[in-house]
Amino acid sequence: QKEVEQDPGPLSVPEGAIVSLNCTYSNSAFQYFMWYRQYSRKGPELLMYTYSSGNKEDGRFTAQVDKSSKYISLFIRDSQPSDSATYLCAISNTGTASKLTFGTGTRLQVTL
């Protein structure tokens, strides 16, 4: 079993839709949960970061962590064509080391 599972998509939605992206993980020691966004031919960039359980909101983006279910989500409201990218969840059990475990990424296409 992979430590982090993520549906690869692709996911295609119309502009303005609400998008839900999800990951599950197996190791309950994980404490730090991140979402990276990767545009085509670019390196990943940090989009959202949460520690432990709960929600975090930043503009149109909401990250949600449910540690009891080992489930993390990223919601995008009012999706835009500029949101078209691959979204990778990343998880760590420490905030100090460079060790991140990434999901495989979900490719999102927002159409006009």
Next chain:
Amino acid sequence: EAQVTQNPRYLITVTGKKLTVTCSQNMNHEYMSWYRQDPGLGLRQIYYSMNVEVTDKGDVPEGYKVSRKEKRNFPLILESPSPNQTSLYFCASNRDRGSYNEQFFGPGTRLTVL
């Protein structure tokens, strides 16, 4: 501009011909890492470095070498490349800030080994 740079961006080589991919960061970060990204497998860490002259293996270190002689540079060395090392490679760096370790990624190097 704060950034991580990698060179070359694209490389086609043949089996067994030694190559080096360079990585440099201008943010004075302590940590640097190398990842490879493959379809269906995602990003996997190859090696990382916690500071000058301190390196450790990641999840897939076989066939790779690294060195960290200067804080800003972290080259990835393939002594004898093989076709299974064809991949997209990313260098990343981050500061040791205790509870927060945002990694900054370079633009990637697409390597093809024939």
